[in-house]
Amino acid sequence: MAGNQDNMMPDQNNVPKVKIRNVTKTYSSKRGDVIALNGFNLDIKENEFICVVGPSGCGKSTMLNILAGLDNATSGEILVDGNVIHGPSPDRGVVFQQYALFPWLTVKKNVEFGLRLKKLSRQEVSDIADHYIEMVGLQDFKNSYPKELSGGMKQRVAIARAYAMQPKLLLMDEPFGALDAQTRTQLQSELLKTWEEERRTCFFITHDVEEAVILAQRVIIMSARPGRIIDIVDIDIPYPRNQETKMEPKFFELKNKIWSQVYNQYLEQRK
Amino acid sequence: MSIQKKSSKIGVPNVVYSIISLGAAILLWLFISSTEAHVVFAKPSEVFAALSKLFESGKLFVHINASLYRSLMGFILAFACALPVAFLLGWYKPLQLIFYPWIKFVKSIPPIAYISLVIVAQGVGENAKVTVIFIGCFLVMVINIFQGVQNVDLTMIKAARVLGAGDFTIFAKVVVPASLPFILVAMRLGLASSLTTLIAAELTGAQVGLGQMIQEASMYFEMDVVLMGIIIIGVIGTILDQVVSFLERRLTSWQETRTI
Ligand SMILES: Nc1ncnc2c1ncn2[C@@H]1O[C@H](COP(=O)(O)OP(=O)(O)OP(=O)(O)O)[C@@H](O)[C@H]1O
Ligand SMILES: [Mg+2]
Numbered sequence: 001m002a003g004n005q006d007n008m009m010p011d012q013n014n015v016p017k018v019k020i021r022n023v024t025k026t027y028s029s030k031r032g033d034v035i036a037l038n039g040f041n042l043d044i045k046e047n048e049f050i051c052v053v054g055p056s057g058c059g060k061s062t063m064l065n066i067l068a069g070l071d072n073a074t075s076g077e078i079l080v081d082g083n084v085i086h087g088p089s090p091d092r093g094v095v096f097q098q099y100a101l102f103p104w105l106t107v108k109k110n111v112e113f114g115l116r117l118k119k120l121s122r123q124e125v126s127d128i129a130d131h132y133i134e135m136v137g138l139q140d141f142k143n144s145y146p147k148e149l150s151g152g153m154k155q156r157v158a159i160a161r162a163y164a165m166q167p168k169l170l171l172m173d174e175p176f177g178a179l180d181a182q183t184r185t186q187l188q189s190e191l192l193k194t195w196e197e198e199r200r201t202c203f204f205i206t207h208d209v210e211e212a213v214i215l216a217q218r219v220i221i222m223s224a225r226p227g228r229i230i231d232i233v234d235i236d237i238p239y240p241r242n243q244e245t246k247m248e249p250k251f252f253e254l255k256n257k258i259w260s261q262v263y264n265q266y267l268e269q270r271k
Numbered sequence: 272m273s274i275q276k277k278s279s280k281i282g283v284p285n286v287v288y289s290i291i292s293l294g295a296a297i298l299l300w301l302f303i304s305s306t307e308a309h310v311v312f313a314k315p316s317e318v319f320a321a322l323s324k325l326f327e328s329g330k331l332f333v334h335i336n337a338s339l340y341r342s343l344m345g346f347i348l349a350f351a352c353a354l355p356v357a358f359l360l361g362w363y364k365p366l367q368l369i370f371y372p373w374i375k376f377v378k379s380i381p382p383i384a385y386i387s388l389v390i391v392a393q394g395v396g397e398n399a400k401v402t403v404i405f406i407g408c409f410l411v412m413v414i415n416i417f418q419g420v421q422n423v424d425l426t427m428i429k430a431a432r433v434l435g436a437g438d439f440t441i442f443a444k445v446v447v448p449a450s451l452p453f454i455l456v457a458m459r460l461g462l463a464s465s466l467t468t469l470i471a472a473e474l475t476g477a478q479v480g481l482g483q484m485i486q487e488a489s490m491y492f493e494m495d496v497v498l499m500g501i502i503i504i505g506v507i508g509t510i511l512d513q514v515v516s517f518l519e520r521r522l523t524s525w526q527e528t529r530t531i
Binding site: 068069070088089090092093094096098100101102103104105113114117118145146147161165 | 424432
C-alpha cells in the first residue's frame with residue numbers, strides 16, 4: 001500500500017489528481033460471487049474531463065461509487081492528491097442519474113444543503129447558491145419545489161448543487177440518461193460551457209458514445225463484466241466545442257472507433 | 272367561467288355540491304325513518320330533539336369531554352412514544368430484529384381482546400381506558416412510522432453523505448423530513464384507532480362517555496339518543512381527520528403524489 005513507486009513530486013500539470021490503482025470489486029451473494037470490477041487502473045489529471053463508456057452491467061456505477069466513497073473496493077486503492085480516500089467527502093461531488101434532490105426543499109435550499117454544513121456565513125451560502133442557480137439558468141425557480149420542475153430542470157439543480165460545493169472532482173453517473181434527446185443535447189452544451197469556464201475535473205459515465213466524444217478529453221472504454229479498461233481514446237478535438245462539432249469528420253471517426261469497440265463488448269456479453 | 276371558478280380554493284360550485292350532498296343525505300334519512308326501519312332508525316327531528324334536551328341538561332359536554340379526554344390522552348401519549356421508538360427501530364437493526372416481530376404480533380390482536388386483561392389489572396377507572404387506547408394507538412403508529420423510516424430513498428441518503436452530512440445531519444435533515452408523510456398517515460390511523468378502541472372500552476363499562484351513553488340508551492330503547500351518539504362520534508372523527516389533513520397540506524405539500 002504505502003510502497004507505491006510513483007514519485008510524489010507535486011508538479012502542477014502532469015501529476016495525476018486521482019490515481020485508481022488496481023481496483024477490484026466482488027459482490028457476494030447466496031447465489032455466488034459477482035466480480036463487478038477486475039483490476040481497474042486509471043490516472044485522472046487535474047482539470048481533465050473523462051468519459052466512461054461500456055456495456056450495461058460492466059461496473060461503471062460500481063467504479064463511480066467507490067470513487068465517491070459510497071462503496072468500498074474489495075482490493076486496490078484510490079488516491080486523491082496523494083491521499084488514500086476513506087468514505088465520502090464534499091471534495092468529490094456526485095450527480096446521480098435519478099437527480100436525488102430533496103423533495104421537501106426548494107431549489108435554493110437544495111443547492112444550499114451542503115454549503116450550510118461548511119464553515120460559511122449565511123450570506124456566503126446564499127451568494128454561492130445564487131451564483132450556481134444562475135449558472136444553470138434557474139434563477140426564476142429558486143423558490144420552487146422539485147415536483148414543480150421538469151426532468152431537465154431537476155438535473156440542472158443537481159448539477160448546481162454539486163458545483164456549488166466546488167469539489168476537486170465531479171462524478172456524474174449517466175446524469176442525462178433519463179432525459180429526452182433535445183433536453184439532453186441542451187444540457188450537454190451547458191455542461192461543456194461550464195467545464196470550459198471552470199475546468200473542474202470530471203469523471204462522467206454515459207451509455208451514449210456521441211455524448212462521450214462531444215464532452216471528453218479522453219474516453220475510457222470498459223469491457224463486459226468483469227469490468228476493466230480495454231482502451232483509452234484521446235479526443236483531440238479542440239475546445240470550445242458545440243453541437244456543430246458533431247458534424248466534423250474527426251468527430252465521426254472517433255465516434256465510430258469507440259462505438260465499434262463498445263459494440264464488440266456488447267456482443268461478448270451476449271455470449 | 273364556472274370552470275375557472277372551480278379551480279379556485281373557495282369556488283362556489285364546490286359549496287353547491289356540498290349542500291346537495293348534505294341535502295341528499297337528509298332526504299335519504301327522512302325516507303328510511305319513514306319506513307318500517309323507524310323502529311331502530313329515529314327521525315331527524317327526534318334526534319335533534321334528543322340533542323337539544325341533552326345539550327340543555329349539560330350532559331352532552333360531560334359525555335363528549337370524557338370521551339375526548341380519554342382518546343386524545345391515549346393518542347398523545349402513544350404518539351410521543353411511537354415517534355422515538357419507530358426511529359430507533361429504523362436506525363438500529365438489532366433493536367428492529369428483537370422488538371419488531373412482537374410489535375407486529377400484538378398489533379394483530381384487536382384491542383378489545385385484551386381490554387379485560389387491562390381492566391383486571393387497573394380496574395374500571397379512567398386509567399384502564401387510556402391504557403387500552405394507548406396500546407392500540409401506539410402499535411398502529413409505530414408500524415407506520417417505522418415503514419416510513421425504512422422507505423427513505425437510499426439515493427437521498429447517499430446524496431446527503433456526498434454533500435458532507437454526518438449521521439446526525441442525515442437523521443435530522445433527511446430521514447425525519449422524508450418520513451413526515453408516513454408520520455401524518457400514522458397520526459390519521461392512530462386517531463381512528465383511538466376512537467374505535469374508545470367506544471369499545473366505554474361499552475364495556477363506564478360512568479360517562481359517548482360509548483356509555485349509547486349503551487345506556489339502547490337498554491331503554493331510546494333509539495333517538497343512540498343515533499345521536501353515533502352521529503356525534505362520526506362528527507368528532509371527521510373533525511380530527513380534518514385537523515390531520517390540514518397539517519398534511521401545510522407540511523407535505525412538496526410531495527409528488529399525495530398519500531391520502
Ligand atoms: N449491490 C450489489 N449487489 C450485488 N451485485 C451488484 C450490486 N451492485 C451491482 N452489482 C452487480 O455488479 C455489476 C456491475 O454493476 P454496475 O451497476 O456497476 O453496472 P453499470 O456498468 O453501471 O451498468 P449500467 O450501465 O446498466 O448502469 C452488475 O452485474 C450488477 O449485477
Ligand atoms: Mg450504472
